[in-house]
Amino acid sequence: MRPPILIPRPETEHWVTKLAETVRPSTQKPISLLDLGTGSGCIPLLLCHLWPAGSVKAHAVDISPHALSLAQENAQRTGILPHSDHEKKPRNTFTTSMANLLAEDFPDTASRSNSPFDVITSNPPYIPWKEYLELPRSVSDFEDPKALFGGPSGLEFYHAISRLISRSDLLKPDGIVALEVGHDQADTVEALMRDTGRFRRTEVWLDPWGKQRTVIAQA
Template structure:
């Protein structure tokens, strides 16, 4: 297969021999299993154009799950997987004391789905909100793929023999989304991997991220102008302030609840202050990821 040999050589030049061999193996397996007639040649050509491998293959491991991924919804990252599993160990709901969970900017649904899969059946009712219809469709498809029950209606917190996850299309920048989606706070756990990349950082992202993944899931200050890029306003903190105000003003967090927010590696101090001053949460912890970078602000009353 001379064409494949040439493509593999090109892939090696682009990625290095070791990565090229591994990715080629995965693409070959995906092509053999594809029900869409996608050829290996097409997959390699897409990869050479810079498209993320996960979009080409169509799946991404996340903890014990194998999630569907589709452009432009954000691809789940290993650092998000790491802190989700830590949270699953920290919080221990039971069928006798079930909890409710709200995941804002849910994307593929990776965070609540892994928690639903890890915690005991009947211990959590989870909701995921996102502004992207593509993301909500993907989250719903992932719930079906993972065997997590999706209720047909939004309902109050109730006990059952299984965990549930309800993906909902909504804009968390509009505080009325709580009412319009018929959500019933307070929630025992609030999670979010919100947009937090600054525009300066965005310009330096790899093309595989910048050109393929949804900008709305990346840019932390979406309304900032070009003239403000060099100012203190470009810090990627908009969505943390939104979440803090929802907690303080909308009563969405239970008195003994916990908030887990993924952050950029330089944002821990700023996000901690926002949660304290604007969210009125006085217990702040910072978790590092496996690469020793600040990755999560954990906030409680």
């Protein structure tokens, strides 16, 4: 890790580990994954580590070139490469592209490979303006505001994700979406996912401290 990239939190590790236990790909039935606003790449890289070799092709997008550079370095350090040679040894793979989730052309820039996706994950910026102004300097001085500030209400990126899922074929018909959320946001984000009309089931996962932390939507 290095400034100004968002530092991964234990809450994120907790739900990603649970997701790895819930979705069970295999070398025989591999899946594709898209991580939105990847930062250090911690979500897709942890899943690549937890799932069997050759079972997932992960693609990560971010608006920050610094974040993508760090994510690529982290992938190299952990031996997760952009391509797999199945004839020699099956591997999980990790690729990246620069894209702005709030841009009109986002579906095109995000889906250069492996689209549509079986799994879409994101820990988007979700801190509202009032809370952002009250952050301790240990956070605000070292982490990119773009990775923290989610608009006046903190929900800007969740609205963008719901529009994206409603209007595009980025998610497979039986796909799953996992979104980390902030304080008191779970009910609203869960409703946004239901309102897309794409999901047959939604639920909220708690973090180790009993707080609503992750919205899961199953198509």
